[in-house]
Amino acid sequence: MTGTDGVLSLKRFTEIDLSDPFFDSLKADYPGFDKWFEKKKNERAFVFLDDYGKLQGFLYTKQESEQLGDVSPIMPALHRLKIGTFKVNAHGTKLGERFIKKIFDIAVTCNVVEVYVTVFPKHKGLVSLLARYGFVKVAEKMVGGLPEDVMSRSMVSLGATATTSFPLVRVTPRTKHILLSIYPQYHSKLFPDSILKTEDTSLVTDTSATNSIHKVYLSSIPGLEDLLPGDTILIYRTAEAGKSAEYSAVATSLCVFEEFRWLNSFKTLEDFLSYALPYSVFDRSELTDLYAHRKYTRVIRFSYNIALPKRIIRKVLADTVGLNRAERWSSVPLREAQLKQVLGLGGVSASLIVNTP
Incomplete structure (x- = not known):
């Protein structure tokens, strides 16, 4: 079983192998993922490599301040952190939590009001992880004819528990x-x-x-x-x-x-x-x-x-x-x-x- 003793590091897109089977599900879910990845070649993302050097996690974020007009209902302009791409091969480890911590580290550093992500409901493990730390569904976005959940988390208002x-x-x-x-x-x-x-x-x-x-x-x-x-x-x-x-x-x-x-x-x-x-x-x-x-x-x-x-x-x-x-x-x-x-x-x-x- 893949452990969590590998390395979480920040790498340029050009240093990441898009042909790795890790990305197959993202390519299947998002038509044009290859082109999007190529456009980001000068940007960086967090990746996790396990003890054997295999890619097990990927996180790309960016700051936004405009209105989100491609979701329903429309979300007003705010200083947000968008989780642009996020995937982990959890295998029963704490890897997902380590990425969640990194997301909040970035959000605090950037002093954003809100963090949001779009995720297909079929990815139940990821949805559950996000919900555990206070993300809730606030809208939907159509991708390839299928609805994605837009999950948001306030960085200024308390949740119901210390964890949320x-x-x-x-x-x-x-x-x-x-x-x-x-x-x-x-x-x-x-x-x-x-x-x-x-x-x-x-x-x-x-x-x-x-x-x-x-x-x-x-x-x-x-x-x-x-x-x-x-x-x-x-x-x-x-x-x-x-x-x-x-x-x-x-x-x-x-x-x-x-x-x-x-x-x-x-x-x-x-x-x-x-x-x-x-x-x-x-x-x-x-x-x-x-x-x-x-x-x-x-x-x-x-x-x-x-x-x-x-x-x-x-x-x-x-x-x-x-x-x-x-x-x-x-x-x-x-x-x-x-x-x-x-x-x-x-x-x-x-x-x-x-x-x-």
Whole structure:
């Protein structure tokens, strides 16, 4: 079975082999696909090559601002990101999710109001994946005499759940906020968009855990079992070896809590591996050892929503934000005002944080 340990990279159309059987279904669905591909020769797309160098995923996007007059009903002019071409050979892997994350990364960078895609209803796996992350059918488009669904996702309005809202973060008066520490050797693998300039980027490989939306974190820290879905987690990368924590320990990322599990709730090793392996920095042998020795009894799952453009050092967290230096910063409660102050200092767009009653 094709795994997810291949490489997701940006390539020019001229570097991509259109004769690859991967494109056969796209050619069948879209008359003139070959000509369209040729016209894009100076543009780039994201592709995924598996461990054997075989093409397993393709994503092309572009920004638009005009009215969409070729769909019914007509969609008004907006700053949109169009998913022009998107296909994955999922084979039961998390590959589709990795592409979805890339789509949202692009959407946030481009500061668009909406993301949309056209997809034939027969592609049920892709439709289901898109729906999971908040895409809904808003119109239809005729292609070769057949109707395509136009699926859209707002980048300014919340969905019904944290997943359908991703990467937006909902904050309510009941939302709890914590700062959670993670060691440097695990940080860059789990949060690649939050890597520091002082870190070796070769540590970041394009693995399932690295590029997934969801993360699994094992810990012995008390209190994590009290978190509720929707609570926020500010990731704090601890100090580098031999360097002052005041300047090398930093807040880097904002995540949204999804689920807590006691390690003992997994009745078998395989149950645990099925849950943790796709989203953990630990490999199969390491997780097997952790399960056997019960070193970390708390297992939490959360989504990786925002990488702070500017990392906030411990000195600022203490002197400006008001965190207590005398406390051990393994898990520290934050007030809403403190969280927002950190995000402001970190250059996070206010549009990504949505307050609700």
